[in-house]
Amino acid sequence: MDNSENSNTDRAEEIKLLANEAFKAHKFSHAVELYTQAIELNPDNAVYWANRAFAHSKLEEYGSAIQDATKAIEIDPGYSKGYYRRGAAYLSMGKFKEALKDFQQVKRIRPNDPDATKKLKECEKAVMKLKFEEAIAVQDHERRSVAESIDYHSIVVGSEYTGARIEGDVVTLDFIKKMMDDFKNQKSLHKRYAFQIVLQAREMLRALPTLVDITVPDGHHFTVCGDVHGQFYDLLNIFELNGLPSDENPYLFNGDFVDRGSFSVEIILTLFAFKCMSPSAIHLARGNHESKSMNKIYGFEGEVKSKLSDTFVELFAEAFCCLPLAHVINEKIFVVHGGLFSVDGVKLSDIRAIDRFCEPPEEGLMCELLWSDPQPNLGRGPSKRGVGLSFGADVTKRFLQENGLELVVRSHEVKDEGYEIEHDSKLITVFSAPNYCDQMGNKGAFLKFKAPEMKPEAISFSAVPHPDVKPMAYANNFLRMFS
Structure with a gap:
């Protein structure tokens, strides 16, 4: 030597x-x-x-x-x-x-x-x-929907239950505020109301197209949040900072509501309840973690079994298959959880035509929408994650040009400031789970857009304290062994 x-x-x-x-x-x-x-x-x-x-x-x-x-x-x-x-x-x-x-x-x-x-x-x-x-396993086409077998009206709520109650069939803001307050104090929601919220949200989501068009009238604003990953107390903080969802203060949550953080049930019931209260107050997109395989490993399945029941595991899986895959705001902004595609020439009409009512496949447009990431180099490369792909600024630019769009907004990746602008300002990543998994030290962020300009304004925020339940507390046994 x-x-x-x-x-x-x-x-x-x-x-x-x-x-x-x-x-x-x-x-x-x-x-x-x-x-x-x-x-x-x-x-x-x-x-x-x-x-x-x-x-x-x-x-x-x-x-x-x-x-x-x-x-x-x-x-x-x-x-x-x-x-x-x-x-x-x-x-x-x-x-x-x-x-x-x-x-x-x-x-x-x-x-x-x-x-x-x-x-x-x-x-x-x-x-x-x-x-x-x-x-x-029963083949999907033979399986009966669990949603169709549940009649929440027949579930009796005893007088000893002191939590939030839905009167009749309408989910109101007062109910949601009481429910969020109960959740904040680590109380649970009666299964009858949990069933009602998930079943009603599923029906609403199922009726939506795979690509949803959103119109923000001039003078009005719109907020986009990224991954919240079961960090319920940080979600409450977003609402403190930016107001509750309403028709005048609409939100889009861009996937990965559940898993990792140990308050995923509280998050999903809150988001679904707002959807029931007012469909235009909150828009929800599927992330790669709204899937059975991820929920099995990263905690949501275990948490649902612990806080609700096995039936809810199936019910949530069905509801997640109804979530839209992408949104376009004011014909300018394309919002998706993961990113773009392994081939050029994908049109919005191709996305609209995806049959989304299934578990995400391992390849193809649906997989790439949920899993892909931007890369600094031009062209395309293999995914760091082992699923989807990495795509460069030229891919982003061509997609926007071919579809008459101006900006891609996506989530899916932790960023130190909660957001990052890339690809010659044509792509923004927004991530809304601060101090992710209690260890990354990152800020969270959300993006605000005001019509007609629709220029993104990023607002960063820090993590807030939460009860002493560790992230991944409900995760698969051996994932915990490795963390």
Whole structure:
């Protein structure tokens, strides 16, 4: 080894230590940059690749994490952490069978490690459960809607119940205020009213087109919020800062209402209740987390079973399949949870024609609307997440031109200030869950538009305290083991 190689190796180690510090401080993007520098100086060190894989996982970039962990394994096939990191990333994507193979490998390399044994057992249990569920699953076209089997009128509300009540069939603002106040004090809503809200919201959503056109009259304003991810107390803060949804103060919540944060039931019942109260006061779009596979892993399913019942798990899944996939405001602004497409020439009419009443597929327009992300480079690239794709400013510009639009607004990614303007100001990301998962230290934001100019004004806000229930408290057992 000559001196320059020696000094590169030493310098790489120094940078790795800085990267580790950044990681400990929850500065995961910075950690990725530093591990990348270390890798450039010494690409044959498996530890750097495995560490970068872990940082990617923290950023929910599971596709990149799998690539890095695979590289670590190629460099050192006996390095158990490479398999461990890759297995954890597969798990986070819901790819249990691939994860199982990696944990079996960890166990082969470290047969006496109790942690490896425990994780392998959990993974085996999940795969068995999955196989069982697949075996008993009814084909979608044969399945009867659970919504049709529920008659909430027949559910009796006893006199001992002191919470919010809906008189008759109409959800009023007074009811919603009382319900939100009860939720704030960690009281629950009677199942009868929860059924009523979800069933009524489902009916309303089901009647909407896949792409919804919104008109904001001159002199009026409109607010767009990004992911709220079960952070109910931060949602209350948005309403404090910006007013409750009403016909004069309309909102669009752009997907990912649930999962991760442990107050997802409170959020979804609140948003659905506003939809019932006034369909034009609140618009709701589907995110990638309004899906069974995500809800199973990231906490919503567990939370619903704990706070409501198993029947509600199915009911919410049906309601989520009715959510529109995109909105166009004043024929200028295209709003979608994830992003744009793997092919050019997609017209708004193609989006309108998507049959959205299903679980999101693994590819195609619907998948890309929910999962894609912008990238700084031109053209298109693979997704960091392992689903969807990354698209550049040229893709954004062409899509807008071909459809006579001016701006893309999307969510789906944590941003330090709660928002970020990219692609020559033609694309804005807005994310409304501050200090995401109680650890990212980011601000949240919402965007305000006033007609006729419809220029976006971003308003950032910080996290507020919440009761001591940790994020992911209801998540899949072994995801908690890895967090």
